[in-house]
Amino acid sequence: MGDFVLNVNGARFRVTASSEETLLSVLRNRLNLTGTKYGCGEGECAACTVLLDGRATRSCLVSAESAAHAKIVTIEGLEQNGKLSVVQQAFLDEGAFQCGYCTSGMILGATSLLQERHNPTEAQIVAAMEGHICRCGTYPRIVEAVKRASRSLAQGTRR
Ligand code: FES
Ligand code: FES
Numbered sequence: 737m738g739d740f741v742l743n744v745n746g747a748r749f750r751v752t753a754s755s756e757e758t759l760l761s762v763l764r765n766r767l768n769l770t771g772t773k774y775g776c777g778e779g780e781c782a783a784c785t786v787l788l789d790g791r792a793t794r795s796c797l798v799s800a801e802s803a804a805h806a807k808i809v810t811i812e813g814l815e816q817n818g819k820l821s822v823v824q825q826a827f828l829d830e831g832a833f834q835c836g837y838c839t840s841g842m843i844l845g846a847t848s849l850l851q852e853r854h855n856p857t858e859a860q861i862v863a864a865m866e867g868h869i870c871r872c873g874t875y876p877r878i879v880e881a882v883k884r885a886s887r888s889l890a891q892g893t894r895r
Contacts, residue, residue: 740804744769745813751800759803760784760795763810771811771840775869782868785841786810792848811840814847823847826885827878834872842868846882855886 742749744767751762760777763769763786775783777796784795787809814821820828823846833839842865849856849864856864861882870878 738801740801742767742800742804742808743806744808745810753800755799755801757800758796759786759798759800759808762800763795763808769810769812773837773840775837775841780867780869781838782841782845783838785844785868787844787848790848790851792845809844811843814843821847822888823850823881823885826881826888830877830881830884832874832877832881834874838868838870838872842870842878846878846885849882850886850889854889856882858883 737752737754739750739752742751742762744763749767751766753762753766760772760774763772764774772786772795773783774796775781779794779797782794785792786795787793788798788803788806790807814824821843823843827833827839827843832842845865845868849861853860858879861879865878865882
């Protein structure tokens with residue numbers, strides 16, 4: 737058992753967990769941040785994606801303890817002062833979801849991509865989002881949403 741502090745969405749949480757307990761488990765089951773989804777639990781679907789120090793990370797593959805020194809952002813942390821992030825708004829505007837199960841991971845994956853690469857080509861978007869599985873098959877709209885977010889950011893819309 738380890739006793740450590742997680743920095744999630746700008747708040748600090750003291751957690752006691754075994755060294756094997758995943759970040760996904762702690763986020764969902766202890767911190768009640770259920771926007772981060774459990775899909776495969778094996779690193780194959782990206783439904784559980786969060787940002788660790790700005791980088792898209794599958795939270796089912798890392799122990800919570802190993803994330804103790806990182807800045808963690810979940811889907812709940814993107815909206816600020818009642819305003820959706822640019823990527824969230826773009827997904828909404830493009831209707832880039834059906835059941836929505838993959839959407840948190842998609843949005844965080846796209847957020848990470850656009851922080852690294854401000855004006856990605858369609859091929860770069862597809863490559864970056866490739867590991868994200870959408871069982872509803874909304875991939876074309878997801879690509880359009882990422883393009884829309886990229887345009888919005890280029891026009892100076894923050895976040
Ligand atoms: S639940 Fe983590 S990759 Fe599928
Ligand atoms: S919208 Fe249903 S899994 Fe992607």
